[in-house]
Amino acid sequence: SAVISQKPSRDICQRGTSLTIQCQVDSQVTMMFWYRQQPGQSLTLIATANQGSEATYESGFVIDKFPISRPNLTFSTLTVSNMSPEDSSIYLCSVATGQGYEQYFGPGTRLTVT
Amino acid sequence: QKEVEQNSGPLSVPEGAIASLNCTYSDRGSQSFFWYRQYSGKSPELIMFIYSNGDKEDGRFTAQLNKASQYVSLLIRDSQPSDSATYLCAAQKFGNEKLTFGTGTRLTIIP
Numbered sequence: 663s664a665v666i667s668q669k670p671s672r673d674i675c676q677r678g679t680s681l682t683i684q685c686q687v688d689s690q691v692t693m694m695f696w697y698r699q700q701p702g703q704s705l706t707l708i709a710t711a712n713q714g715s716e717a718t719y720e721s722g723f724v725i726d727k728f729p730i731s732r733p734n735l736t737f738s739t740l741t742v743s744n745m746s747p748e749d750s751s752i753y754l755c756s757v758a759t760g761q762g763y764e765q766y767f768g769p770g771t772r773l774t775v776t
Numbered sequence: 777q778k779e780v781e782q783n784s785g786p787l788s789v790p791e792g793a794i795a796s797l798n799c800t801y802s803d804r805g806s807q808s809f810f811w812y813r814q815y816s817g818k819s820p821e822l823i824m825f826i827y828s829n830g831d832k833e834d835g836r837f838t839a840q841l842n843k844a845s846q847y848v849s850l851l852i853r854d855s856q857p858s859d860s861a862t863y864l865c866a867a868q869k870f871g872n873e874k875l876t877f878g879t880g881t882r883l884t885i886i887p
Contacts, residue, residue: 663822693873704864705820705877754819758873762808762827765866765875767819 664689664757666768674774675745682741683771685755690735693758695765696728700751708753711738745775777802780867782878791887795852799865799878802846806867809848810875811839814862823850823863855885 665688675681685694696708709717709730717730732738742749752772756765781800789795799809808827812820826832826839826848838851852859862882866875 695874704879705875707874707876710874762810762825763868763873764810764822764825765873766822770819 664691664759664766666755666757666766668755668768668771670771671769672772672774674776677746677775679745680741680743681745681773682739683753683755683773685738685740685768687736687757689759691757691759692735693763694732694738695756695758696730696738696740697754697756697767698751699754699770705754708740742773745773747775749773750775778878779803779806779876780865780878782863782865782881784879785882786884787881788884788886789855791855791857791885793855795855795859795883795885797850797852797863797865797881797883799848799850800846801848801867803867803869803876804843804846805869806876807870808868809839809841810866810868811837811848811850812864812866813859814864814880816861820864852883857885857887859883860885 667686669684694711697705707720708723709719711717711732729741752770754770756767810825811823814820824834826841832839836853840849862880864880865878
């Protein structure tokens with residue numbers, strides 16, 4: 663498994679502003695993932711982040727809205743840009759590791775946009 | 777049709793009984809399947825994964841996979857109140873580390 667931390671754990675932001683969420687892993691991993699979990703719903707993959715290459719975004723998510731950086735094998739950031747109340751959600755990072763490429767999740771960032 | 781489907785519940789099971797959680801998937805390219813437990817306000821926690829037909833046991837948990845029927849299940853024996861949570865099923869395709877999640881089943885263990 664892996665130990666993953668995220669910052670901030672929660673934030674309340676105003677409409678139109680941006681927030682950058684950090685994800686730190688205690689070991690080097692190739693694949694990192696960013697998810698969104700809206701209240702009462704399941705996880706939706708936003709993008710996959712590989713070190714040294716641009717992130718791959720899922721349908722419905724674009725780089726201008728959710729820019730991602732992956733500067734090394736233990737760290738990634740997700741920015742939620744030009745926020746609206748619809749962006750209020752929990753944002754989770756995960757890493758794929760182990761023989762089954764099983765994913766382990768960070769504690770999440772609870773974002774509220776007012 | 778959703779790629780991964782689960783009954784949303786809630787599923788109520790008496791303490792000490794077997795809880796049975798089910799999941800179906802539509803993409804036959806899915807190879808590996810993962811069960812996560814998520815307590816309210818917490819992030820998902822991996823319970824176990826399975827990629828071969830049949831049963832896989834880990835403590836009180838047994839995962840079952842039937843690729844012909846495109847069906848995955850998780851059995852929890854001797855259910856405890858601490859097992860009350862939402863259980864998420866996820867599918868992974870061969871050669872692709874991405875996971876596709878079901879909507880989750882909310883399980884309540886009744887003391």
